[in-house]
Amino acid sequence: MEAKIENPQLRALDIKNQILELTKDYYQLQFNQKKDFREGDRVNYAGRFFGEEEMTNLVDSSLEFWLTSGRYTDAFEEKLAKEIGLPFALFVNSGSSANLLAFMTLTSPLLKDRRVKRGDEVITVAAGFPTTVAPIVQYGAVPVFVDVSLPSYNIDCSQLEEALSPKTRAVMVAHTLGNPFDVKKIKDFCTKHNLFLIEDNCDALGSEYCLDGQWKRTGSFGDIGTSSFYPPHHLTTGEGGAVYTKSSLLKRAALSIRDWGRDCYCPSGKDNTCGKRFDFQLGDLPKGYDHKYIYSHFGYNLKASDMQAAIGVAQLDRLSLFTKRRRENWNYLYEGVKDLEEWFILPRETEQAKASWFGFPLTLKKSKQAHFTRKNIVQHLEAKNIQTRMLFGGNILKHPCFVDLKKSDPDSFRVVGDLKITDTIMEDTFWLGVYPGLESKQLDFVIEEIRRFTLSH
Ligand SMILES: Cc1ncc(COP(=O)(O)O)c(C=O)c1O
Structure with missing residues (x-):
């Protein structure tokens, strides 16, 4: 009798499907049992809210074992950008990283005379989260603090003109606890004085504001918006965050600064996307130096993993x-x-x-x-x-x-x-x-x- 030859790829696929089916069962048993609330039970202020899709996506991604940013990251970035109504979103490893990246993007030499330099001023508020302000200080720019208003808990726009100086380059503020700040006043102020606007949208994903008769998502009005996907936030990827923008120039700078400061924009695991990998002459480097290792910014590595993005893809549907x-x-x-x-x-x-x-x-x-x-x-x-x-x-x-x-x-x-x-x-x-x-x-x-x-x- 002929021995049955098993195709390892088909067998692997079969095992994977079984694991994913079991993951669904696990989710139902472990996380989807309704418990009636009784007085004295904990009432959390926030928490993860997820279904079997998040768990199966996570397991699927872990079985692919790509680990760094990959197909789920691409899908998440595309879906998030669409959700907010912008062309570009970049996934990062936290909301604080998103704020750091958003601010540092404004310091990019690509922005020429408009770039924020050390000693330049950025208007912000003191009633908020520390990492909205920290990047300004860390870079050596000067945060200028104005008061907030009650009962909106947002920036008091009546103080903006007083805060202005010849050194002012940007406004960087959050939509406090999800309540949009007065977008009209801030936008008008920024336009009038040629200032950048960073919207810290970490606590406000899904909020909307009506500007000039058009309802749009918060985070889409400024030059750059930021999100946090830490578990208490509007949606979660565990740790995670994002920056988003309508400007292809800002996206280019942000991508470079997120990914080590490199000039090259090849995705992880890909080479020579531009087809000119060994043809560049940049800085004082010899002509033809490998574009993969040419640095146009002083960057970081703020990328998140594909497993986090896989969770985010399912969360966005909710x-x-x-x-x-x-x-x-x-x-x-x-x-x-x-x-x-x-x-x-x-x-x-x-x-x-x-x-x-x-x-x-x-x-x-x-x-x-x-x-x-x-x-x-x-x-x-x-x-x-x-x-x-x-x-x-x-x-x-x-x-x-x-x-x-x-x-x-x-x-x-x-x-x-x-x-x-x-x-x-x-x-x-x-x-x-x-x-x-x-x-x-x-x-x-x-x-x-x-x-x-x-x-x-
Ligand atoms: C307004 C605001 N900005 C930034 C952050 C930082 O986000 P993460 O915790 O993901 O670093 C938070 C965190 O809660 C926040 O509330």
Whole structure:
């Protein structure tokens, strides 16, 4: 009898399909068992929200074992750019890396006279996340801090003109907790003074703003937008982030800076895409020096892995559902506490905007502080297993890193006005989760505990 000769590739494919089928079963058993919420169960402020597609994509990618950026990265970048309404997106390994890359892109020699140089100024806010500001300081440009407004928690645009100087080159700010900043005012200001705009969109993926009658996604209005895909964010790849832009020049600079600073743009594992690999004469190098090893920027390696991108490809299909759930949960909390306005400043969505909220912020009114402090209510909620968060750094200038910088190099940043609202946020603001994993039972419990505590003090 003839022995059966097995084709190893077909056998491998068969094994892979079995693994993927088993992964689906595993997901259902391990992650998709409905548990009824009971008082005292943890109410997280955020968390991963994923289905079997994310897990099968991840396993599929790991079995391919390409590891670095590859076909899933290409697919993710293309899908993300399309989602935001821009031609280019680059996947990186975190939101902080995205901010670093976005800022450093503005320093590229490709931008000629418009490039940001050391000593140039960048307008930003102190009430936010540290890595929106860190790249400016690290490069030796000068962050200029203006205050924020309540109840939007966003940059106070009335201070922009005062912040301006002949050295101003850019504005770099976040859409706080998903609530779009006043895009119209910022855009007009940037256009008037020929400034770059970086939108830190890390907490706002899916938010929209209506500019000149057209609704568009936040992150698409400025020169560059950034995202974070760390698990609490609007969608996750584990660690991960992205920069996106409509400018092919900025994309070229960003790609180079992301990928070691090289001039060559061949994808990982490919050579000679341009067909001129040994024909260039750049810098003071000999003619024909291998383009793969020619550096036009002082770069980094900020790439992420294809396994992360594989998760992202599946997550992107859920973005509109996530946005809907975030908005619904935010509205639910709002309805539940809106009559507590005597105690709290309630958040308000920016005009002409549809926020995909990252959280529900509350700021305790000064007049009520004789009754209780933020610490009191936050500790009460945490004791009830309800997770709370501060508005990140509160006032970043009060942190050891800036206190130290002020001592060692007092001219390395500038402050406009007294940052009064920023300090209020540092002292009196906290926020609660609205992520898609929260359901009405959990939100009811959160509302009940806020009400019980507030009304009994
Ligand atoms: C506004 C903002 N920018 C940047 C980041 C940094 O993102 P990552 O944690 O992915 O580095 C965060 C993180 O939460 C953020 O909230």
